[in-house]
Amino acid sequence: MAYAEVAVNAAAPIRQTFTYRVPEGMPLCVGHAVYVPFGSRRLQGIVLDITQTPAFADARDVEAIIDPEPMLSPARAALARWLSDHYLAPLFDCVSLFLPPGFKRKPLTVLRPLVSAEGMAGLGLTERQQAALEFLISKGQAEQEQMREALRLRNVGTLVNQLLLRGFIERTHELARPKVRPKVVPHLRLQVSSGEAARRARTLRAEGSGGAVRRAMVLDALAEGGPLPLAELRAQGLTPTVLRDLQGAGLAVQEDVTVVRDPLADRVYPERPAPVLSAQQAEVCGHIEAALENGGRSQTFLLHGVTGSGKTEVYLQALERVVALGRRAIVLVPEISLTPQTVRRFGERFPGQVAVMHSGLSLGEHFDMWREVRAGRYAVVIGPRGALFAPQPELGLVVLDEEHEWTYKQQEGSPRYHARLAAQELCRRTGAVLVLGSATPDVESRYRAQVGSYRLLELPERLQKTESGGVVPSTLPEVEVVDLREELKAGNRSIFSVSLAAGIEGALAAEEQVILFLNRRGTASFLQCRDCGHVPACKSCAVSFTLHSAAGGEDRLVCHYCRRARPAPGVCPQCRGSRIRRLGLGTERVEEDVRKTFPGARTLRWDRDVTRGRDAHERILARFLAHEADVLIGTQMVAKGLDMPLVTLVGVISADTALRFPDYRAGERTFQLLEQVAGRAGRGPRGGRVIIQTYSPEHYAVVAAAQHDYHALYRQEVEFRQRLGYPPFGRLARLVFAHTGERYAREQAAAMVCSLRKERDSRGLPNLDVLGPAPAFVPRLRGRWRWQVIVRGQDPTDLLAQVAFPRGWTVDIDPVSLL
Structure with a gap:
């Protein structure tokens, strides 16, 4: 007899499968979605393994197959298990990454009355019992949670059990209706x-x-x-x-x-032939194509190419070879904002063969795209990190563009996976080739290439397109670093240095375009009363409000963590003083100052506050490319791999926003942002320049960015991390406990540290540090006090895998930030 190991959608943090018998004649295989009995409930599950020997003797039968076609391939089922083990995440959370949207159906407890309204008299009911029965009789039947909310009941489970024991109601378990259908x-x-x-x-x-x-x-x-x-x-x-x-x-x-609800149904991209490759591009493509033709043997390449060196064309050539070999690809981009431009480039070369999957799609579009991809309708799937789990059959190639970006790490929810590592594991299990591309590779990736885990491919020259369709070498933009301390000494109180103001003026006069970068939203970082020093702060989070100015409307204070907002005060709420000062600046303030200083300039802003609507990123990019604006002001969205030929000047308003954060990646991140945003300048025939404003011109990250010297940055980071045991020379785990009680949160974190150190010592685990507890960088978030513990060593999961973390703990394996 066959047995199925099933990951069950039990709404509990379970990291194991459950054993069920496979009824005679049921055509069950790995990846099938099934209904299974689970206690008194009927739940969904995914088959992860078929065995002939039960892991549990008294196994119950699988009830039914939900879909005759498997939801997961065997390789993806194995990857789900690996994700659960590596990131210590609930198994069904990991399985859910691969499932179509709307698949997970909430288990419902349905209550039906067994007495009539007339029969209630003389039953000796309490007031709560009578109210519950009257509600059920009026509805005919109701879900338990619905009754709890309608009657505002506490301890509804106890009340239901009382009515069940007395035979006044019956209880059944069902699944909620599907959220989406074809x-x-x-x-x-x-x-x-x-x-x-x-x-x-x-x-x-x-x-x-x-x-x-x-x-x-x-x-x-x-x-x-x-x-x-x-x-x-x-x-x-x-x-x-x-x-x-x-x-x-x-x-x-x-x-x-x-x-089919296809989000690209109304898009028509003119077919464009492949350009002539440079000698360096051709050499790189040759290595990747050789790996693709190597009979399904997985290999990982790190493609380190400067900005504008033609990495996207390498991806396109590799995809062309994959398609010729009868296989398919997945291409990941770090942000939804990059999706439209990437889709256009691939759509021009592979018309009708490109699918897009990201959180900006409607539920119906995402559902249909998942089904169409599973059916093998598309050569390539493009999207942010979640697109990695698309059911693309015959997978031959995975590309992570801008592989250094921290957005490839899932920061909220479970599992907190990193798409780069998950892609490496997926390719290993499917025999696909993985290409990691970046002008500023993650230090860990560059180190893996150095020690031979990845194969390094380099494109050290920027390329310029010619009218004949070929390419010629070009130069990276010249970078000028402005010391803002000297500007202040000279009496300049503007947010624009003399050099940057002159550069903007010149670019506008020449009908060229400018990008101004500041990685902070809003008008002012915070407000402060100059009489008593009061700073308005969020009641739920231990952070100050950020000031946002609405055109033609009232100024508002907004918390960037919980979105709590209120009108900006005209007087100090503490001392009633009227001297309220705006301190710090954000992208809104930069836009205001551009309009005041350069009255004829047409501006566009690109940050999270203006990109909440559908296709907002695409509309902003299209307007700027059409030269409907002269100056683009934005946060890190403008630092991504965008190609804007008319941009001749990039100005970094402040390079210091993230430079002094208490995080070991602060220097690397600052360099990456500066080098990437600098790479937007000079991509057209007019050339370009970059002006970086900073109070720390001597910092190694700023110096390296000014010289386009990644290797100097890499040497500095490797020396620092090796000395302290940070990745890639060790691994980290970040444990955060959150609770509404400040003292309780601190005590629980301290108790966990003692427990972990005791476990480490009793097991004799070497070279494993348990650091903390310490308040989190934002100590209070959404009403909960947060304390964190860091575990550092060669394998933190060896210590943490068997720990039963109580409710309130969040476990982040291999975090990309300690903030």
Whole structure:
């Protein structure tokens, strides 16, 4: 007899499978979605293994298969287990990454009354019991949570058990209705040939009556356009009477057609041939193509190419080879903002073969794209980190563009995976080739290439396109570092240094474009009363409010962590003083100052505050590329791999925003941001320059960025991290406890430190440090006090894997930040 190991959607932090018998004749295989009994409930599950020996003797039967086609391939089922083990995450959370949107259905407890309203008299009910029974009788039946909310009940479970014991209600367990289904649209289809339909239409027109003419119009539309939606045919004269007459005459038949909600359905990209490669590009492509042709043997490449060196063309050439070999690809970008430009580049070379998957899609679009990808309809899937788990069959290539970006790490929810490591494991299990591309590789990735875990490929020259379709070497933009301390000494109180102001003026005069970068949103970082020193702060988070100015509206204070907002005060709420000062600056303030200082400049802002709507990123990029704006002001969104040929000047308003954060990656991150945003300048024939404003011109990250010297930055970081045992020379785990009680949070964190150190010492685990406890960088977030513990060593999971973390703890393995 066969047995299935099933990951069950039990809404509990479980890291194990459960054993079920496979009924005789059930065609069950790894990856199938199933219904299984779980206690008294019927829950969803995913089969991760089929065995002949049960891991649990008294196994119950699998009840039914949900979908005849498996949701996961065996390789992806194994990857889900690996994610759970590596990141110490609940197993079904890891499985859920691979499932279609809307698949997870909440288990419901449904209550039905067994007495009537008339029969309630004399039952000796308490006030709470009577209210509950009256509610159920009025509804006929209700979900337990619905009753709790409607009656504002506490301890609803106790109340339900009381009514069950007395036989007044019955309880059943069901699953919530699916959130999304395939979209079905009624169509009308001819039952005769197009020629016969046209002949009958001419006959009907000759009759001359209104009904006959309408039937003729519908027949002509069907003869020309094939099966058409009823909604579209109504414009051609379709009415219920016309529909009945056409079906009655055997000319047409109504049928339901499943339509695909494709987010790219209205996009047409002109087909563009492949350009001539440079010698360096050709050499790099040769290495990747050789690996692709190596019979499904996985290999990881680190493609280190300066900004504008043609890395995207290397990806396209690799995809071309993959498709020729009968396999498919996944291309990851770090932000949704990069998706439109990437989709366009790939759509021009592979028309109709590109799918996009990201959180900006509607639930229906995401659902349909998942099903279409599983069916093998697309050569390439493009999207942020979650697209890695698309059910792309015959996977041959995975690309992580801008592989250094921290957004590839899942920061919220479970599992807190890193797409780079997950992609490496997926490729190992599927035999696919992995290409990690960046102008500023993550220090850990560069080190792995140095020790031979990755194969290093380099594109050290920027390329410029020629009119003939080829490319020629170009130069990286010149970088000028402005010491803001000297600007202040000279009496300049503007946010623009003399050099930057002159550069903007010159670019505007030459009808060129400018990017101004500041990695902070809002108008001012905070407000402060100059009389008593009061700073308005969020009541739920231990942070000050950020000031946001609305055009034509009132100024508002906003917490960037919990989104709590309130009007900006005109007087100090503490001392009633009127001297309220705005301190610090954000992108809104930069935009205001650009308009004041350069009145003729047309501005666009690109940050999270203006990109909340659908396709907002694409609209902003399209407007700037169409030269509808002269100056683009933005946060890190403008530092990504965007190609803007008219940009000749990039100004960094302040390089210091993240430089002094208490995080071991602060220097690396600052360098990456500066080098990446600098790379937006000079991509066209006019060349470009970069001006970096800073109070720390001597910092090694700023010096390296000014010289485009990644290797200097890398040497400094490796020496520092090796001395302290930070990645890549050790691994980290970040444990955070959050609770509404400040003292309780501190005590629980301290108790965990003692417990971990005791466990470490009793097991004799070498070279493993348990650091802390310490308040988190933001000590209070959304009403909860946060304390953190850091475990540092060669393998922190060796210590943590068997720890039962109580409620309130968050475990982040291999965090990308300690903030």
